Amino acid sequence: MELSNNIQFSIILPVRNGGEYVKECAKSILSQTYGNFNFIVLDNCSTDGTAEWLESLNDPRIVIYRSDKSLSIEENWARTVGVPKNEFITLIGHDDVLESNYLEVMEKLIKKYPDASLFQTHFNLIDSQSKVIRPSRPMQAVEDAESFLTSIMTKRFDIVGTGFLMRSADYDKLGGIPDYPGLLFADYELWLNLTKIGYKVTAEEVCFSFRIHQSATTTSSDKKIQDAFERFVKYLQDVQASGPEYRNVILENGEAFLLSECKAMCHRLLRTPRQNGTTELSVKNTVDTFVGYAKRLIPGKPFDPMKESSIKLAALIDKSKLGRNLFLMFKKMYSKPVLK
Known part of the structure; x- marks a missing residue:
């Protein structure tokens, strides 16, 4: 050029x-x-x-x-x-x-x-x-x-x-x-x-x-992050369709990529105080959403985020208001990562 x-x-x-x-x-x-x-x-x-x-x-x-x-x-x-x-x-x-x-x-x-x-x-x-x-x-x-x-x-x-x-x-x-x-x-x-x-x-x-x-x-809301990632998943589907080389990259790396993002979003949910009893953004719903993403990006491949111990623990904590409050209290006192 x-x-x-x-x-x-x-x-x-x-x-x-x-x-x-x-x-x-x-x-x-x-x-x-x-x-x-x-x-x-x-x-x-x-x-x-x-x-x-x-x-x-x-x-x-x-x-x-x-x-x-x-x-x-x-x-x-x-x-x-x-x-x-x-x-x-x-x-x-x-x-x-x-x-x-x-x-x-x-x-x-x-x-x-x-x-x-x-x-x-x-x-x-x-x-x-x-x-x-x-x-x-x-x-x-x-x-x-x-x-x-x-x-x-x-x-x-x-x-x-x-x-x-x-x-x-x-x-x-x-x-x-x-x-x-x-x-x-x-x-x-x-x-x-x-x-x-x-x-x-x-x-x-x-x-x-x-x-x-x-x-x-921390200023972006959990809902905004999840909505943005939903759009990115749709984009990756378009990329898959644009050429076999891109499809192979997504099939090869999709499981680890989705698991990493799912883990990050689940842990973020625990760090965010629940507003007005909202249940839409729960760890369980997030996991279910990512299972849906896997069906779209890596169809036929096994994908079970709950096998990841930190995601499983996050789901247990998120089940009750007491669990979430105790987690937030612990995070204030202990600065190092709690879930890895």
Whole structure:
């Protein structure tokens, strides 16, 4: 694929009330050693001065699109498709941080692999105080769609929303990030669809930090997570039908993938206080739902989550209000994982 000598980038930040984190994020963007980029901000009616602070920087690279009404997170991120963008784009969360050489490394990566459709670097996971928790797990330098699907289903590397870079034309052609509830699991679909256009490449350098903190893991409701995963299962069914190589990956890895997600959702349910006697989101119902997923994705293969001791224990605890309350009380006093 022919490339211009002077590659132009757009770094896109959808944000609502970014607080102090957005200042660190923005400063990391504006300190890039590669200068040919603009910084597009999709401000979603921030009330904490986020847009005003960005405007006060008086930096011509910053382009702010304010929403005239309050939007959902899905609606605000969807605006990415409609705004003018440079040839290559990357999207960033307001609490994540780029290293100053991120675009410089990406420019070299694009020129080395001009036919790739998805680009990434290695990264660090950081906490709310910007301290490094750990580096990302190693990734292959080159992955096709089949390999990337295997990575998703086996969780052999860390997949986060920040740090991926793609062509604006590809992003727009796909319709942008899919409209999943809360955008949960939407990244998986988008990245896989992009790798099906070409392939994914990853630089060995560590060029950004992805923040892990309480608000990133607990604000989404259990129902929203389950609804989003339901959509992802439907997407995987479509992927299966698109080629035998994808069907084989899902058949080979589907049991372990579904068991892992079922376990995570069951344990999350125990950590969430039951509201108004709601019984729809119970461990038992979740297990039954995943058994249904297995029939759709890996038909004919045995799938019994209750054979997993921690899921079985979660189901026993979840049977009674007393059991759930005791579990929550114990979790408050004991910070280490209770169910493994």
